[in-house]
Amino acid sequence: xxxxxxxxxxxHLHDPNFVKKIKDQVLQDIEYIKNFKSSAPNAxxxxxxxxxxxxxxxxxxIYPQIYGFLIKNFSxxxxxxxxxxxxxxxxxxxxxIYPQWLKRRGSMLEVLREIGVHSRERVSIIEQTLKNGIIxxxxxxxxKCIFCTEGFSVENPSLALCYPSVAFWQHHYxxxxxxxxxxxxxxxxxxxxxxxxxDNDYCLYRVEAIE
Amino acid sequence: xxKFSSFxxxxxxxxxxxxxRREPKILLALNASMYVTSVLSIxxxxxxxxxxxxxxxxxxxxxxxxxxxxxxxxxxxxxMISNILFRTSIMGIQLKTLLSKFKDLKEFAYFINLAxxxxxxxxxxxxxxxxxxxxxxxxxxxxxxxxxxxxxxxxCYPTMIPSEKLGRHRWGKGFVATIEILTxxxxxxxxxxxxxxxxxxxxxxxxxxxGEFRVWLYPREQLELIEVNKYLKLIK
Numbered sequence: 001x002x003x004x005x006x007x008x009x010x011x012h013l014h015d016p017n018f019v020k021k022i023k024d025q026v027l028q029d030i031e032y033i034k035n036f037k038s039s040a041p042n043a044x045x046x047x048x049x050x051x052x053x054x055x056x057x058x059x060x061x062i063y064p065q066i067y068g069f070l071i072k073n074f075s076x077x078x079x080x081x082x083x084x085x086x087x088x089x090x091x092x093x094x095x096x097i098y099p100q101w102l103k104r105r106g107s108m109l110e111v112l113r114e115i116g117v118h119s120r121e122r123v124s125i126i127e128q129t130l131k132n133g134i135i136x137x138x139x140x141x142x143x144k145c146i147f148c149t150e151g152f153s154v155e156n157p158s159l160a161l162c163y164p165s166v167a168f169w170q171h172h173y174x175x176x177x178x179x180x181x182x183x184x185x186x187x188x189x190x191x192x193x194x195x196x197x198x199d200n201d202y203c204l205y206r207v208e209a210i211e
Numbered sequence: 212x213x214k215f216s217s218f219x220x221x222x223x224x225x226x227x228x229x230x231x232r233r234e235p236k237i238l239l240a241l242n243a244s245m246y247v248t249s250v251l252s253i254x255x256x257x258x259x260x261x262x263x264x265x266x267x268x269x270x271x272x273x274x275x276x277x278x279x280x281x282x283x284x285x286x287x288x289x290x291m292i293s294n295i296l297f298r299t300s301i302m303g304i305q306l307k308t309l310l311s312k313f314k315d316l317k318e319f320a321y322f323i324n325l326a327x328x329x330x331x332x333x334x335x336x337x338x339x340x341x342x343x344x345x346x347x348x349x350x351x352x353x354x355x356x357x358x359x360x361x362x363x364x365x366x367c368y369p370t371m372i373p374s375e376k377l378g379r380h381r382w383g384k385g386f387v388a389t390i391e392i393l394t395x396x397x398x399x400x401x402x403x404x405x406x407x408x409x410x411x412x413x414x415x416x417x418x419x420x421x422g423e424f425r426v427w428l429y430p431r432e433q434l435e436l437i438e439v440n441k442y443l444k445l446i447k
Contacts, residue, residue, distance in 0.1 A: 036371070037371075038367070038368045038369065038370065038371070039370055039371050039372055039373045039374065039416065040364075040367035040368055040370060040374075040382070040414075040415045040416040041415075041418045042415040042418055042419060042420055042421075043363075043364055043367035043368040043415040043416065044363055044368065045368055049239055049240060049334065049337070049363075049365055051238070052238075052239040052240075052331075052332075052334035052337070052365070053236035053237060053238060053239055053331075053332060053334070054236060054237060054239045054242045054330060054331050054332075054334075055231065055234040055235070055236055055329070055330050055331075055332075056234065056235040056236055056237045057234065057235075057291055057295075058242060058291070058330055058389075059237055059241070059242045059245055061284065061287040061288065061291060062245050062246065062249050062284070063245065063249065064287075065249075065283040065284060065287060066249050066252055066253065066283070068283075069253065069256070069279070069283060070252075070256060073256065073260060074256070074259075082252065082255070082256065085252070085255075086248055086249070086252045089248045089251060089252070090241075090244045090245055090248040091244075093243075093244035093247050093248060093369050094240060094241055094244040096369060097240045097243070097244065097368065097369050098240065118237065118238040118241050119237050119238070119241060120235045120236060120237050144235065146237065
C-alpha cells in the first residue's frame with residue numbers, strides 16, 4: 001500500500017452543494033455533541049480521564065481491520081465514503097467526551113496540531129498558500145500515523161489506508177470552527193496525497209479552505 | 212508471598228513501568244472513541260449489506276456488529292499480545308522469562324494486573340481492581356477462575372447504543388477479549404492445558420454499579436463443564 005494517490009481534482013470542493021453537505025454534517029454533529037447523553041447509566045464521564053493514555057499499539061489494529069472489511073464489501077466510492085465517515089464519527093465521539101474542547105480558540109494550524117498531540121502523530125505543515133494572511137491551501141506531512149501500520153497488507157492498493165484519518169483531522173477543525181463561528185477559513189477539506197508504507201515513512205495530506 | 216516471588220513481583224513492577232514509559236501512547240479517550248466508531252461503522256455496513264425486505268431486521272445490527280468486530284480483531288489482537296509477551300524484553304530480561312515465574316495459578320493473578328498496567332499505565336489503577344483468584348474447588352463453575360473488578364470504564368461512557376440492543380453481547384467485549392487472549396496465550400506458554408473463556412458479567416452499560424470480568428480456565432479434558440456455566444448461557 002501506499003504509493004502516491006492519484007491527485008484528486010479540487011474543482012468539486014467549491015461546488016456549493018458539496019460545501020453545504022459538509023456544513024450540514026458538521027452542524028448536525030455539533031448538536032449531537034451538545035446534547036450527548038451516554039447510554040451507560042452508571043458510567044462516569046470519560047472526561048474525568050483528563051490525560052490518561054493507553055499504549056498506541058492497542059488502537060493501531062482497529063481501523064485497518066474495518067478498512068479490510070469495507071473495501072471487500074463495497075465499491076471504491078462507497079468504501080471511501082464510509083472510511084471518511086469513520087474518521088468524522090470518531091472525532092464527534094471524542095468531542096462528546098470532551099465537549100469543552102469546542103470552546104478552545106486557536107489558529108487553524110494550532111487546532112490541527114492538537115490532534116497530533118492526542119494521537120502521538122508528528123505533523124509538520126509545508127507548502128502554505130496564503131490569501132490576505134489566511135491559509136487557503138497547505139500540505140500536512142505526518143509521521144507515526146495511527147492508521148498506517150507496517151506489515152498490514154491490503155487487497156486494494158489504490159485506496160489510501162488513512163481516509164479515516166484525513167476526515168478525522170478535517171472534522172476536528174470544522175467542528176471547532178463552526179461552533180466558535182469566527183475562525184478563518186470557516187471550513188476545510190482534507191484529502192490524502194500519500195499514505196505511509198512503514199513506520200519510518202510519512203503520510204501527506206492536502207488541506208484546502210472551502211469556505 | 213515468599214522472598215522468591217516477591218523478587219519477581221518487584222521486577223515485574225519495574226518492568227511494567229518501563230514498558231509503559233517507553234511505548235508510544237495515545238489519549239485513552241481517543242482509543243475509546245475508536246472502539247465505539249468501529250462498532251457503529253460495522254453495524255451500518257451490515258445494515259446496508261442486508262438484502263432482507265424486512266425493515267426491522269435491516270436496522271440496528273449492533274449485536275452482529277460486536278460479533279464481527281470480535282472476529283475481525285481476534286487474530287490481530289493475538290499477534291499484538293503475543294508480540295508483547297514473547298518478543299519484548301525490558302532491561303535485558305525477556306517478558307516470557309518473567310511470565311514463566313508465574314506458573315502457579317494463584318500467582319498468575321498478579322501477572323494479569325501487570326499486563327493491564329502495561330497497556331494502560333498508571334490509569335489502570337482507576338480502571339481495575341486487584342485480580343482475585345478462585346480455585347476450582349471454591350468456584351461456582353468448578354474451574355479455576357479469575358475475577359477482575361472494573362472500577363471505572365472509559366469505553367462505556369461514549370456509547371449511545373442502549374444495552375438492550377446488544378443482544379447477548381456486552382459493550383466491554385473488546386476489553387474482555389483482550390484479557391481472554393492474554394490469559395490463553397500465557398497459559399499455553401506455561402504448558403497448562405486450559406481452554407480460557409472470559410466474559411463481562413457485570414457492566415456499567417447495563418446499569419450495574421461496577422463492571423466485572425470473569426476468566427475461567429477449563430481443563431481441556433473437562434470441557435463439558437462449560438455447559439453448566441450459567442453466565443455463558445446469557446452472555447456471548
